[in-house]
Amino acid sequence: MSLFDVNDIVLALHQARDEWRDSQRRSREPGSREFPSRDALAGIVESLKGALFPMRLGPPDLRHESEDFYVGHTLHSALQSLLVQSRLELRYNARHNPRDAEAIDAEGDAAVRAFAAALPGIRRLLDGDVLAAFQGDPAARSVDEVLLCYPGILAMVHHRLAHQLYGLGLPLLARIVAEIAHGQTGIDIHPGAKIDAGFFIDHGTGVVIGETAVIGKRVRIYQAVTLGAKRFPTDGEGKLQKGLPRHPVVEDDVVIYAGATILGRVTLGKGATIGGNVWITDDVPPGASVTQASLQNAPQHRAA
Template identity: 90%
Template sequence: MAGFDVSEIVSALHEARDEWRDSQKRSREPGSREFPSRDALAGIVESLKGALFPMRLGPPDLRHESEDFYVGHTLDSSLQSLLTQARLELRYNARHQPRDAAEIDAQAEEAVRAFAAALPGIRRLLDGDVLAAYQGDPAARSVDEVLLCYPGILAMIHHRLAHQLYDLGLPLLARIVAELAHAQTGIDIHPGAQIDAGFFIDHGTGVVIGETTVIGKRVRLYQAVTLGAKRFPTDVEGNLQKGLPRHPIVEDDVVIYAGATILGRVRLGKGATIGGNVWIIEDVPAGASVTQASLQNAPHHRLP
């Protein structure tokens, strides 16, 4: 095997890292990791999936009589690991502030305790998502098939966990958890999105759901649907204003077919049906059916 003299490259990479750290006002002091680990979060989520659904997403040799022992051991390990990652995020956020380390550690512990307490409710929400997928897809042979095979369910497991972390003041951990699912499924759900019970994404590839989206009960989406922002307001200095409501509100029992794009803080009324490949930038009344043909025949709703 050929040998390589990499010493100059190592030195140049060191210099590049120092330039970046100086530009970001980061310390060069020796020490432990500064911020959370994507690999660590991946392992935590895999463990939590097993704890939530032990006989289906847990180890293949697990027996019913060992479920509680496995769940308890898995939760203890994964929550301790999550606590470590939470501390890293909170310390990273406070790196330019005079905050006491003990105060940060207490905040991290409080957040992880609240996250743990939310897990039974997350399991029940996910049961509803699985049932909605099974009932909404004639090709589904069982709820077990749905849980094991459907990318929309994988994305929702990640989202239900990520949204809880987001609400508990751990947005970086939440975003990592969300992006792990995005990489595996092609479904991009921001952890800030509020999604009620019985949500079903069929097929799923290319679905985008923005941060301030609000979705009601029993909503169904198909592949390549975008619930996005129409514009991005800026402040007087030209910087993007973050956190403003800028994504759609989707009320209960709405169905959105493949390729539809809904932009801005518009409202899709209860029971509305949005046809494939339409572009919506205005409110849709409850019970309405919007198709390409209906938009082309309505001047105020013309496709761009």
């Protein structure tokens, strides 16, 4: 005799799902999956990482002479899977605004073709990120160690892929890719954030970079840094206004040390250094050095 009355639980869960679907105006009609799969995206990203860095993130038995064959085979499979997921997202987006199925599929095809064409550029950006980490960390013994071991690089691999998807009109896929890295590294980068070349996150745990943040070249940040929003404007009905620029702009060659919190659409000028555990809500001039002591003596950089 079973300890559990599974049939009653199955029925109760069915009723709970129906209540949710009714409240969200979801269809109860029989059919295939309605929206993208996190597990499928995880597999796609793993394949893409192998295709981008075959001899380091690819299969352990791969040899140089079969590198191109592996990359071609892996890319074909990953992109076909990505095409399925892109169509699911676009159909999901059109559920309250019906569109022609062929037009949706054509949009998904175009997005994945553009994503595939961007992969060599993404590889070059990531090479720059890896080199910045190697040059910026005296503990790094090789660029290979950086790629294989550094959580900041893993987060940036995901971000470079996710940002491309985000820009191609696939924000849900992008967010899933970003959140997989967030769960693995503790580094939370919204896929909408614009990050230029040579970016290095050292250690990384607890880093938060918001959707509308803009980061220049050769920027280095440490663990527990937040590039966040100061406030969340609402419309006349009290609903949050989405998409407004609300996160910091970090210009080239800025260093931000551990625990710093920078909030709002402020600008950290080129070459500025932001000390640890400071709270900044105003612009910082190029080349400035901001510490807790300087905050106490400079009202233009308020400490909360």
